[in-house]
Amino acid sequence: MNLSTSISDLEIIYPDGDGQPMTESDPTRDYLIYGVEALGVYFQDRPDVYVSGNLFVYYKRGVPDAVVSPDVFVIFGVEKKKRRSFKAWEEGGKLPSFVMEITSKTTQENDEVEKREKYNRMGVSEYFQYDPTGDYLQPALKGAQLVEGTYQPIPAQLLPDGSVSIHSEVLGLDLRLLNGELRFYNPITGKKLLTPLETEWARQEAELARQEAELARQEAELAQREAKQAQREAELARQEAELARQEAEQSLRRAIARLMGLGLTISQVAETLNLSVEAVQELVNR
Numbered sequence: 001m002n003l004s005t006s007i008s009d010l011e012i013i014y015p016d017g018d019g020q021p022m023t024e025s026d027p028t029r030d031y032l033i034y035g036v037e038a039l040g041v042y043f044q045d046r047p048d049v050y051v052s053g054n055l056f057v058y059y060k061r062g063v064p065d066a067v068v069s070p071d072v073f074v075i076f077g078v079e080k081k082k083r084r085s086f087k088a089w090e091e092g093g094k095l096p097s098f099v100m101e102i103t104s105k106t107t108q109e110n111d112e113v114e115k116r117e118k119y120n121r122m123g124v125s126e127y128f129q130y131d132p133t134g135d136y137l138q139p140a141l142k143g144a145q146l147v148e149g150t151y152q153p154i155p156a157q158l159l160p161d162g163s164v165s166i167h168s169e170v171l172g173l174d175l176r177l178l179n180g181e182l183r184f185y186n187p188i189t190g191k192k193l194l195t196p197l198e199t200e201w202a203r204q205e206a207e208l209a210r211q212e213a214e215l216a217r218q219e220a221e222l223a224q225r226e227a228k229q230a231q232r233e234a235e236l237a238r239q240e241a242e243l244a245r246q247e248a249e250q251s252l253r254r255a256i257a258r259l260m261g262l263g264l265t266i267s268q269v270a271e272t273l274n275l276s277v278e279a280v281q282e283l284v285n286r
Contacts, residue, residue: 014064016056016084027132028071028102031182035072035100037195038184042173043074050075056085059095059122068118072100074171098170100128108136116144120151126170127151130182141166141177253283260284 036053043049053072060066073096075086088095099119101111111129119127127144131137143154143166157165163178167187174185184193194202252273259269270280 012062012064014056014058014067014085014087025104025132028104031102031130031132032071034182034195035102035184037197038193039072039074039171041196041199042171042184042186042193043080047080048077050078050080050083050086052083052086055083057096058085058087059118061087061089068115068122070096070099070115071102074098095122095124097125098128098168099124099126100130100175103129103131103137104133105136116151120146120149126154126168128166128168128175130175130177132180132182134180139164140180141175141182143168143175145169249283253286256280256283 032053036051040051043051051072051074054069055073056067056069057073058064058067075091075094075096078091078094096119101107101115103111108131116127123146125146127146129137129142131140134140139156141156141164143156144151145154146152154166154168157167159165159176161178163176165174165176165185167174171184172187173193174187176183176185185191186193252275255273256269259272260266264272266280266284267277269275270277273280
């Protein structure tokens, strides 16, 4: 080992930041966070995929100025762990395969020219740009693929719902723009990628829906039991009414038998019991 070279390497400082606070507009910050968190969740089971954003990426050893800070980037083939900065020579020479910049008024020229050239030299396979406001980039979402040393536009598709979709071969995902809002979609499941917070909201909503469904089921069971109880009570009332009718009929027949035993005619019996002759005759014949 060349001792002077080692000392020289150790003396070189690779800052973890530029000392300036991160000043981003609400849309820029929101989509930066969404991109990092949603992709982080998507690749959470891949220990060899590193997703980050707004982090210094040093791509040339010994040259601290050879650095970029992509808004969102994905690197394959490196350990998934927390880093203060990313130095390619400490990571087996790996560099981002996917980069997305959230374009704004202050970053437009840098994103379109300087960063594009740097990403080209670094060999970044796919470079996406997104303008949340649609004021500085036309179209608001662009994707480019590195082909033989030159970035070639990735064609966009217009979907039936009016959204614009660009497929990322590197990620295996679609970037869709609907009403100006960017979201990642899994083309296999058709589902939108959620952040951890959005996932928790979805879980809570699903739990609430489950509880409401369970309550509705219980209420339906209660209504069914009440209906059966009402049916049983109605049947009991019918049986009681039939029994009362039968008892009343037996009482009349006994009364008719007694009166006729005393020598009264059917007409006299009917008059005495306040019944029609036909009714008395029917009771006698039963």
